[in-house]
Amino acid sequence: MADMKLPTRSEDFSEWYNQLVLRAELADYAPVRGCMIVRPYGWALWENITAALDQRFKATGHMNAAFPLLIPRSFIEKEKSHVAGFSPELAVVTHGGGEKLEEPLVIRPTSETIIGHAYAKWIQSYRDLPLLINQWNSVVRWELRTKLFLRTLEFFWQEGHTAHATAEEAEAETRQMVDVYTDFARNEAAIPVIPGRKSEAEKFAGADITYSLEAMMGDGKALQFCTSHNLGQNFAKAFEIRYLDKNGVLQFCWTTSWGLSTRVVGAIIMVHGDDQGLIFPPRLAPHQLAIVPIFKSDEEKTTVLENARKLQRELIDAGVRVKMDEREGISPGFKFNDWEMRGVPLRLELGPKDVAKASVVLARRDRPGKEGKSFVAQQGIAAAVKQQLDEIQQALFDRALAFRNSHTVEAESYDEFKKAVETGFAFSWWCGGGDCEAKIKEETKATMRCIPLEQPGGSGSCVYCGNRSAERAIFAKAY
RNA sequence: CGGGGCGUGGCUCAGCCUGGCUAGAGCGCCUGGUUCGGGACCAGGAGGUCGGUGGUUCAAAUCCACUCGCCCCGACCA
Numbered sequence: 426m427a428d429m430k431l432p433t434r435s436e437d438f439s440e441w442y443n444q445l446v447l448r449a450e451l452a453d454y455a456p457v458r459g460c461m462i463v464r465p466y467g468w469a470l471w472e473n474i475t476a477a478l479d480q481r482f483k484a485t486g487h488m489n490a491a492f493p494l495l496i497p498r499s500f501i502e503k504e505k506s507h508v509a510g511f512s513p514e515l516a517v518v519t520h521g522g523g524e525k526l527e528e529p530l531v532i533r534p535t536s537e538t539i540i541g542h543a544y545a546k547w548i549q550s551y552r553d554l555p556l557l558i559n560q561w562n563s564v565v566r567w568e569l570r571t572k573l574f575l576r577t578l579e580f581f582w583q584e585g586h587t588a589h590a591t592a593e594e595a596e597a598e599t600r601q602m603v604d605v606y607t608d609f610a611r612n613e614a615a616i617p618v619i620p621g622r623k624s625e626a627e628k629f630a631g632a633d634i635t636y637s638l639e640a641m642m643g644d645g646k647a648l649q650f651c652t653s654h655n656l657g658q659n660f661a662k663a664f665e666i667r668y669l670d671k672n673g674v675l676q677f678c679w680t681t682s683w684g685l686s687t688r689v690v691g692a693i694i695m696v697h698g699d700d701q702g703l704i705f706p707p708r709l710a711p712h713q714l715a716i717v718p719i720f721k722s723d724e725e726k727t728t729v730l731e732n733a734r735k736l737q738r739e740l741i742d743a744g745v746r747v748k749m750d751e752r753e754g755i756s757p758g759f760k761f762n763d764w765e766m767r768g769v770p771l772r773l774e775l776g777p778k779d780v781a782k783a784s785v786v787l788a789r790r791d792r793p794g795k796e797g798k799s800f801v802a803q804q805g806i807a808a809a810v811k812q813q814l815d816e817i818q819q820a821l822f823d824r825a826l827a828f829r830n831s832h833t834v835e836a837e838s839y840d841e842f843k844k845a846v847e848t849g850f851a852f853s854w855w856c857g858g859g860d861c862e863a864k865i866k867e868e869t870k871a872t873m874r875c876i877p878l879e880q881p882g883g884s885g886s887c888v889y890c891g892n893r894s895a896e897r898a899i900f901a902k903a904y
Numbered sequence: 905c906g907g908g909g910c911g912u913g914g915c916u917c918a919g920c921c922u923g924g925c926u927a928g929a930g931c932g933c934c935u936g937g938u939u940c941g942g943g944a945c946c947a948g949g950a951g952g953u954c955g956g957u958g959g960u961u962c963a964a965a966u967c968c969a970c971u972c973g974c975c976c977c978g979a980c981c982a
Contacts (some may be wrong), residue, residue: 429931429943430943439976440976443975454974454975458973458974510981513980513981514980514981535982564982566981566982568980568981568982569905569979569980569981570976570977570978570979570980570981575982576981576982580982582982629982637982648982649981649982650982651982652982684982685982686982687982688982717941719940719941720940721939721940754939754940755940755943756939756940756941756942756943756944757940757941757942758940758941758942758943758944759940759942759943759944760942760943761941761942761943762942762943763943774941776941777941778941779941786941794942904982
């Protein structure tokens, strides 16, 4: 049964990822190149992600809305760096109702422009500010090379767009959302992220400052988890988003935008997964616990299933997301492997022996084999399950953090630096110069991921040019 | 857009070089039976315009031309 096994992560990380996404039924390829069908199991994960975020957005005063998919092409052209950044990857609608359109329509690659247009109408006074709106939608960017979840032509995300009276407020909002995302990443996705600032070269087309959260994948490469942009007055000026202040003076607004996409599904796969398959963090897992009933005879089947259903109800009532595996004609061993491949964090095995002892076997996904199995009394099962789920959640975070730490080098020399980015992150002094950044990219394929908000202090010499530098930056090969 | 690879039942592929019987295998699927505490087994069965178009030939999955699509690697990106 060799072909039931996945390629190992060490022999071919990329192929491991591709096969796992398909086999675990998270997603499938669509008829159009670069597009993805998100299957129910993958969408269930995304729904849990959206729920965790949406609740945080609302708690910080944002409301959801829906803006149109189609944008007049001229809108994109109003902000000059925005055009330059997005033009190459636009999908354009030229015909409608069988007629050639007067003005081509762009399928949104992001919604700053159409939202800016609306904000210009809605905002008149300082009393209208701040305006705090988010939308859940999909956008289209004509990418050349795609990979399921990580980069697809169409991807699902949320984009928040806010307008403020002052630069300080806009910056505070931008930073607040960095904190919201960081909290989500660490506490829900169990992914240790590094919040930081992007370089001029890497920032969003049209932003004054871009913050991002960077995460290390299981192969040592970096993935941008999400971004939060301080757009300054760039879009406010392009779309004339203005308000009258208390003194009756007409002012331009200060705007922000921030987004997180289905890419984080890829991050979760690549951070936590092992050679056996997926491992989902309990807080986001579609099924937190899978029940595998074990029996031979019909009598055993009756008693085991009856007991299993009772436990299922009890756990559901306690708020645990439970999947009962009643598939017939499939051996328990197969089911064990199947749920492990699909990343269910906890498995409950229940056979005649367990029924007799009024206990169950709990098997932790993060600890393969016997080591992760424990016998647990049915009395008080819900509490025991919840405790183990919490432990797994924490263990996944700890493991990811330990991995990142062991693959991060505070490289001082360029030689050290080059070695570091082959296997992980280099955290090095950088002068901030675009020339050094470009040369490094050219020579090592590693890019400036971010200048972490958290700095060691002091100063050192730039890892490339040797000039005095006040900040360290993360460099890595990235997805 | 450059480089590489591949299109044959749902999936992975063999067959192609050197044209020739009803086009094969494994997995999966359906039916029945025996199994079932770490990826079970036996028997029977369903399922294919060999990516497309054109050409060569008595004869094309196989040779030729064109074409479409996908995957992988690079430059661009969340």
